[in-house]
Amino acid sequence: MLSSLLDGLGILGTSPEMLALFVGFGLVVGVLFGFFGMGGSFLVTPALLMLDYPAPVAVGSGMAFVFGTAVIATLKHHDLGQVDYKLGVIMITGTTIGIEAGRASVYYLESLGLAGGIISVAYVVLLGGVGAMVTRDALKGDGGGSVDHEAADQDLSEYEIPDIAKRIQRTVRIPPMVTLRGDVRVSAWVITAVAFATGLLSGFLGVGGGFIRMPAMIYAIGVPVPVAVGTDLFEIVFSGGLGSYLYGQGGGVNLGIVAPLLFGSALGARIGSAATAVVDADGIKIYFGGMLLIGAVAVGIGEVGSYLGNPTLELLGLVLVIGAAVVVAFAILYTTIASLRETRRRATTAAD
Amino acid sequence: MPGLEVPTWDPETAVLIGTILLEAIVLYVGYGGLERLFGPYLMRILVGGEASAQ
Structure with a gap:
């Protein structure tokens, strides 16, 4: 009974080696997501494309993974009271239409045989x-480009609305x-426009869209950072769920990919989130920016290899995209343990 | 470009998405429990004491 259910859902169709690879990759992606508050999920789809999964399966499974990750993160933020449900419902409406438009584009491009190439170029x-943006911000040292953990912990009354958001609210x-x-x-129309644009991106690339929607909510709508984080995750649960359902109807969601990725990422996200209390994110942000740039180069190399029919280049692209993520995740873990040991050593010395 | 599609009821897909939802909730609760149970032990091994990571 169980085996027939698992077989029907696609788990048994995945080899043990691939299951182990997905659990490991999920762990790495989870550490990055938990630590930086963004970024892990949009490495999944290009990695699946490079593993020769069809574009709808790569995007659909990537979106289903985002859905599962968002459920876990929303449960945590709900406990912290950081979700604006009114904003979330309006965002869901705009994003739903945007996702459907993006998804329809993927299937149309797939029918023309262009989906894999165009999605890869969009990812590059x-x-x-x-x-480039994160690396530039890290070099300037102004801490932009990802979720500011200190700001996310601020009280709502202490939050100051950015000037650009004030101008939009007045205009x-x-x-x-x-x-x-x-x-x-x-205006509800500002919220809807932001939601549609980010939904279009989600539906086309299979990403949560948080790395665009978060700054858009903060700078275009003027939402306090903690509320933007919680509401964004609440919204991704619905948009990701609907997107996954639509892709699933077309056979685009492979549970043999999603289940092991989620298994690893749920653990990784806990580790990454705990590490933020120990390590300064700004110090590692430059590696994160570098990882994204290497990811862009890797997708480009993989696509050239695929175009030329050169499996070595395709493999090089895959190794680069996974390798870059692994290196940054290990840098986070190593720095965290080193910081904890240093704190422990100082505490012991002081006690002596 | 094909027209916008209205989602139709599909029990097989609903089970698939429901399974992912269930897995996410089970993992949230399960890993939370494991963290409480084995967290301090793991910290002793890694750091040599119960330094707080939270």
Whole structure:
């Protein structure tokens, strides 16, 4: 009974080696997600593309993985009272339409035989762009590019709305106006536009879209950082769930990929999240930016290898994208343990 | 481009997505329990004392 269920869901169709690879990769992705608050999930789809999974399976399974990860993270943020459900419901409406438009584009491009190539190119641009932005911010030392853990722990009353958000709130006053947590008053149309744009990206690339939606919620809508984090995750549960369902109907969700990835990432996210209390994220952010840039190069190399029919180049691309993530995850773990041991040593010396 | 698709009820896909949802909840609760049970022991092995990582 159990084996027939697992077989029907695709688990038994995955070899033990691949299951182990996915659990390990999930662990690495989870550490990155837990530590930086973003970024792990959009390494999954390109890795699956390089493993020769069809584009709808790579994107659909990537989205199902994002859905599972968001469920786990939302449970945690709900406990902390950091979810604005009114904002979440409006965001869900705009994102749903955006996701469907993105998903329809993937299937249309797949029917033309162009999906794999165009999605890979979009990833090169995306990873390269975000990677360059994070690296630049890390070099400047202003801490931009990912979730600010200190800001995320601030009280809502201490939060100051960014100037650009204030300007948008004053300029765009098309009714209906909505009042959000932290006394933010903004047009529902601004929220819908932000939601549609990020939904389109999610549906096309199979990513949660948090790394675009988070800054958009903070800078375009003016939502306090802790509420943006919690609401974003709440919204991803719905958008990711719906996207996964639609991809699943077309056979695009492979549980043999998603289940082991989630198994590893749920543990990794706990480790990464705990590490934020010990290690300064800014010190490691430059590696994160470098990892994204290497990811962009790796996807490019893999795509050239695929175009030329050169398996060595395809393998090199896969090794680079997984290797870069592994190196950064180990850097986080190593720094965390070293910091803890140093703290312990100082405490022991002081006690003596 | 194909028209926008309205989701239709598909029991097999619903079981698939429900399984992922269930796995996520089980992992959240399960890993939370394991962390409480073995966290201090693991910290003693890694750090040599119960230094707090939280």
